[in-house]
Amino acid sequence: MTTTLITGANKGLGHETARRLVEAGHTVYVGARDPERGRRAAAELGARFVQLDVTDDASVEAAAKAVEADGGLDVLVNNAGIEWREPDGSVPGPGELTADALRTVFDTNVFGVVRVTHAFLPLLRRSDAPVIVNVSSGLASLAKTTTPGTPHAGYPGVAYPTSKTAVNMITVKYAAAFPEMRINAVEPGYTATDLNQHAGHQTVEEGAEIIVRMAQIGPDGPTGTYTDAKGPLPW
Template sequence: MTITLITGANKGIGFETARQLLALGHVVYIGARDIERGEKAATELGARFVQLDVTDDASVSSALATIDSAEGRLDVLVHNAGILGLGATDGPTALQAFDTNAVGIVRVTEAALPLLRKSSNPTVVTVSSSAGSFWAVTNPDRPEFNLPLALYSASKSAATMLTVQYAKSQPGIKFNAIEPGTTATDLTAAFGVGRAPEESARVVVRLATLDADGPTGTFQDEHGEVPW
């Protein structure tokens, strides 16, 4: 059995990633802030639920302690929780965006490391964004060039960098970041763009199911490595 935790998995890409990994035989823990929504999603999928707010240290510690008690290890961690950081470009909004999209990665990773080290094939996938790529946002031919999401973009740059740094400091664990593709979710509803979440989830699943000799420290999309 492959034990997998996905943050922010009660809807969107996280939910569809859970569905696809369950179909591959994973034991999937759906992490969600809202207990009612998380439990409903887990019941619908046949997954397990842990209350997990990536901005709250106690919540993160409790979630990983629950998985430790039940499973004794963690094989796959998918950092999927994220927000756009819409509204005023000010200190409080920036703090919220970075707390969720970047600091949350640190909280969950640090709590998960002892369990990941007990796995024979530990894998961490960060759902990042090419909106955080200097190459993409300065390229007029890319859709990110006109994306007016400064805080989201900056926090996703941080998320990708954290992925690379963890890959360097934890050589026994694969850490990769993914651009899942523009997806129609609650997050992007205001823009009215994107493909079905199950299509983008396939991109996440590919990196979540790497062999033991798979790559680490990369930023990829469905076509391969992305400049950033």
């Protein structure tokens, strides 16, 4: 039985990924900051709940101990992510971005990935087929962002794309350091979730496809890649 932990799994892409992996036979931990929402989501999905705030060391360490006590971990999906929005719903561009805004986004999107991965590495290294999926974004692509006329080049925000570019580098470095693991970054696509105020044109079912696929790869699968549902993306 494959045991999987998904951060930020009480809603959106994380919730749909959990649903699909439970359906595929995984034992799934729904990681969520809010115990009430997390427990409710886990009950709906037939999954297990673990309280997990990726920005809090004590919370992450407690979650790792709880999962270890239950038997260990095979797959980690670093899904939790945020974007900084102003009161009017806009994202700050270069002229408006503050260090505090960037720090807040990085605390979840970047430091959270490292914090959770570090805590669960000992468990993953005991698995026969350890997998880490880091949920990135097409906005992380420097190649696309520097191509005039693309939606990536036109995106006004700085904090979120910058954080996901950092996630891509983290993915590459971890994959090189742990060749026995399958560690990949994925781009779900522009999916309608709370992150973008449900402006995305994809459903969560469509967006979760690549996350679910990469969460199920075997020991001979790819590692150190950056892909969407159609294939490799330019860094």
